[in-house]
Each structure stands twice: as structure tokens, then as C-alpha cells.
Amino acid sequence: MLLVIREDYDAISKLASSRISDLLKKNPYAILGLATGSTPLGLYKELIRLHREEGLDFSRVQTFNLDEYVNVPREHDQSYYYFMQENLFKHINIPPDAIHMPNGMAADIEEECELYEEQIIKAGGIDLQILGIGCNGHIAFNEPYSSLGSRTRIKTLTEKTRNDNARFFKNMDEVPKYAITMGVGTIMDAKSIILMASGEKKADAIRNTVEGPITARLPATIVQMHRNATILIDKAAASQLDQSLKIAE
Numbered sequence: 042m043l044l045v046i047r048e049d050y051d052a053i054s055k056l057a058s059s060r061i062s063d064l065l066k067k068n069p070y071a072i073l074g075l076a077t078g079s080t081p082l083g084l085y086k087e088l089i090r091l092h093r094e095e096g097l098d099f100s101r102v103q104t105f106n107l108d109e110y111v112n113v114p115r116e117h118d119q120s121y122y123y124f125m126q127e128n129l130f131k132h133i134n135i136p137p138d139a140i141h142m143p144n145g146m147a148a149d150i151e152e153e154c155e156l157y158e159e160q161i162i163k164a165g166g167i168d169l170q171i172l173g174i175g176c177n178g179h180i181a182f183n184e185p186y187s188s189l190g191s192r193t194r195i196k197t198l199t200e201k202t203r204n205d206n207a208r209f210f211k212n213m214d215e216v217p218k219y220a221i222t223m224g225v226g227t228i229m230d231a232k233s234i235i236l237m238a239s240g241e242k243k244a245d246a247i248r249n250t251v252e253g254p255i256t257a258r259l260p261a262t263i264v265q266m267h268r269n270a271t272i273l274i275d276k277a278a279a280s281q282l283d284q285s286l287k288i289a290e
């Protein structure tokens with residue numbers, strides 16, 4: 042596991058975007074694993090800039106997103122599909138059929154989860170997975186105590202997550218109760234991973250992820266076992282790491 046600490050959010054966003062752009066130049070057919078949330082927004086902005094100003098080409102890539110709410114239509118402004126369209130896909134030259142997101146409106150959710158796993162395998166596996174991390178150590182919707190070997194499946198959102206999300210919906214009844222998420226095992230199958238975090242509120246989760254024992258209580262800790270994972274964080278997110286282990290700059 043490689044730990045990379047940069048000054049601030051902009052610096053980690055730029056570095057992540059250059060990792061993706063290097064990969065696409067080497068392999069225009071790369072399979073990217075993408076995430077929603079506030080953390081990758083700077084990365085997506087930078088990818089859009091690279092596409093517009095430097096011709097970064099997405100015409101042959103395929104993408105797989107980590108997760109999607111169940112029973113929230115794609116057109117809803119809180120669906121993860123909508124988020125990805127608005128913040129990345131509609132601004133780059135990716136063909137619509139190269140975009141894969143779990144379908145939270147599928148009639149048979151279990152079948153949809155199996156299909157998603159099959160689609161990833163059929164595409165040849167994810168070359169580079171972008172991850173954020175929750176303050177409680179979750180990755181995607183794999184909340185604490187998720188099985189570390191889990192595959193794509195339906196998860197019940199915690200009351201805390203539902204309450205946090207309530208502000209984005211008209212009323213509590215509209216707030217999703219379930220989501221489809223790649224499992225921890227699915228994420229670990231990616232050939233490389235970049236886990237990004239910014240800000241002091243993530244410092245505790247990052248300390249545990251980098252230094253702590255591996256535990257299902259903090260699903261992100263499993264990334265320690267990955268052969269090609271980079272923890273890409275800013276100084277604020279690194280502020281609780283064991284100082285004695287820091288290498289002089």
C-alpha cells in the first residue's frame with residue numbers, strides 16, 4: 042500500500058486525474074471504477090478539463106460505479122446516475138453504453154446484483170477503482186461490519202445515513218432505505234485502487250485505514266491487503282497518522 046500525502050484537496054485531485062490520464066494513454070480501453078460523493082468532484086472537474094483542453098479521450102473506456110440507491114429513478118436529481126451524468130459523463134466523450142451503474146429500479150434486485158458482477162468480469166475486471174471513505178470507515182455502501190469478502194448486493198442504509206440524506210428529499214418517506222453496492226470483495230478484485238480523502242474529518246478513518254488492524258468494523262482497512270493500492274490524502278486527512286513513521290519530505 043502506497044501512502045501519498047499532498048498539500049491540499051486540489052493537489053490530490055490533480056494527482057488522481059493524472060493517474061487516470063496516464064492509464065488511458067497506455068490503455069485506451071481501460072475499465073474505470075468510479076465513485077460518487079464530494080471527494081471525487083475535484084478529480085472529475087480535472088478530467089473534464091483534460092478532455093476539453095488536452096483531448097483526453099474516453100471513447101473506448103468503460104466505467105463501473107460503486108453503488109446506486111434502490112427505488113430512486115435515474116432522472117431523480119439524487120440518483121447516483123444523475124450525479125455522474127452531471128459531474129462527469131455529459132462533459133466527456135464516453136459512449137452511453139460504456140457506462141455501468143447498478144440499476145436500482147430493477148424488478149429483481151438480486152438478479153441485478155449478479156448481473157453487475159458478471160458485467161465486470163465480462164469487461165475484463167476493473168483496472169483502476171476510485172474510492173472515497175466514510176468517517177466510519179465505510180467504502181461504497183459497505184458500512185461497518187460488512188463482510189470483507191462480500192460481493193455486489195443490496196444493503197439497508199443505517200438510520201444515520203438516512204437522516205443525513207433527508208435534506209436532499211421532500212420527506213422522510215422518499216429517503217431511500219436500500220442501496221445496491223459493490224461488495225468489499227468486488228472492490229478488492231480491482232487491479233489497482235486509489236482511495237482518496239481530504240480534510241480533518243477523515244483523519245481518524247485514515248489513521249485506522251493505514252495503521253489499524255484489519256477489521257470488518259472498518260471495511261476500508263482491508264485495502265491494506267491490496268497489492269496495488271494508493272492512499273491519496275491531503276495534509277489535513279493525514280494529521281492523525283503516527284508522526285514517528287513519517288518520512289522527511
Ligand code: PGA
Pocket residue numbers: 077078079080081173174175176179180181
Ligand atoms: P464524501 O463521501 O466523498 O462525500 O466524503 C465519501 C463516502 O462516504 O464514501
